[in-house]
Amino acid sequence: MQNFTLADTASLDAALAAAQQTDTKFIAGGTDLLQLMKDEVERPQHLVDLDGLPFDQVTTSDDGARIGALVKMSDLADNPDLRRRYPVIAEALLASASPQVRNMATIGGNLLQRTRCGYFRDPGVAACNKRRPGSGCSAILGFNRLHAVLGGSDYCIATHPSDLAVALSALDAAVELRGSDGVRSVPINELYLLPGDTPERETVLNPGEIITAVLVPPPATGERSHYLKLRDRASFEFALVSVAVAVAVDDGRIRSARIAVGGVGTKPWRLPNVEAALVGLPVNRDALVEAAAHAAEGARPTRENAFKIPLMQRAVARALATVTA
């Protein structure tokens, strides 16, 4: 790992000012950044320490939840109010990483973690448009079993790795951003960029801007939520396919459904066609399976990952069956 300066900061203003230097990164939990720095995928000259800034509180009320960006994953997963109101968030967190990582990693950092694409994470690989713009994509014709079937481009097919982001996508959450120009709120479904021909640009964050909070609207009346994650081993693994569902049922028929999938897209992926197909349907297996089939629309597999498409359809159906049971 290349050396760097490490700046403690007493206030948000001090942190934002310190980040004006070139080659500067913020560090919070550090679980992803230090991996990337050890592998020299990231080589910042300066780190600005966010530890101690006052963004470590969770408040929940009938108006929704406000989650500080510096809250640890483990603390949020254990928060009783959050678990009751938003089971999908707690389930997504507990399906993420390991207990040790969750004790370190923060909510803001989780949302900004980088892809697990092996070509991106290995600087010994020459071609990676995300790491070295213009160098090509090694995954499109390479080992791409774990890569995206939704949202990819000729430049990049890397998946977004966060489970939490998938849950927040289904819940129509927003992130609060602060930078030298002030504070703004961005819906999570507008936070991430499709790779297009600039896969090195992953979010709408401006340089020097940080996430300070996640804002979650209140669940709809009677709405239940759930997270299902399928992976190559039972635990401590990224998703092949994951599904976040938030569904409300009236008199045996679906009133509303919000669904996002992970492990399959270059960003957390909402399924509006499945959501629309579900409204008014009776809660029975055949109806859920038929609606879930729409998940495949627009999917484009590469050589090794076509299995993700039927897996996604079945995972969506299963998550819907679980949450409406």
Add this chain to the structure above:
Amino acid sequence: MSELEVSRRRFLGVSMATGGLAATATRAAVAQTTTPPVRTPEMTDVTLDVNGRRHALTVEPRTTLLDALREGLRLTGTKKGCDRGSCGACTVHVDGARVLSCLTLAARCQDKSITTIEGLASKGELHPMQAAFLARDGLQCGYCTPGQIMSAVALVEEGRAVSDDAIREWMSGNICRCGAYPHILAAIKDVAGSGSRS
């Protein structure tokens, strides 16, 4: 290159022939030596509170807690496996929470209370979890064992040891390449079920 890394390389040079885990760790050390120094390292003073004793150290910002413990304080019970947060061999407790010392910067540990495997025994008596690992033969090569035990102690304190499946899930951050998992599970169940100090 820091003094810590020089001594680490010397150690690795001796131990490289001893097996796969050492080879894994060597890759990281070698990769580091191939990087030309970009700027003069800025040394930082930090006081680490480890197992109830305070130690004044001067470290580079990039020095991990793992390297500070092993190379600076000679507390070599904490192991370096993957050095990337994937294996759990470096698990220690910081302010009561189990964390990965390979992904923790030592300079960020000022005023934090750190417990390592060396701090578990008291008054010459093994911690019950250490004793249970011995009684249940919860290891083969033993390299992952300090991390397994630190994680297991935390797991019981967290109240997660409610079923075999729960123990497996909450131990998922600790990999054992020898496959001693059934015996590790048995050891944890012994301690969780005994009501003794955990």
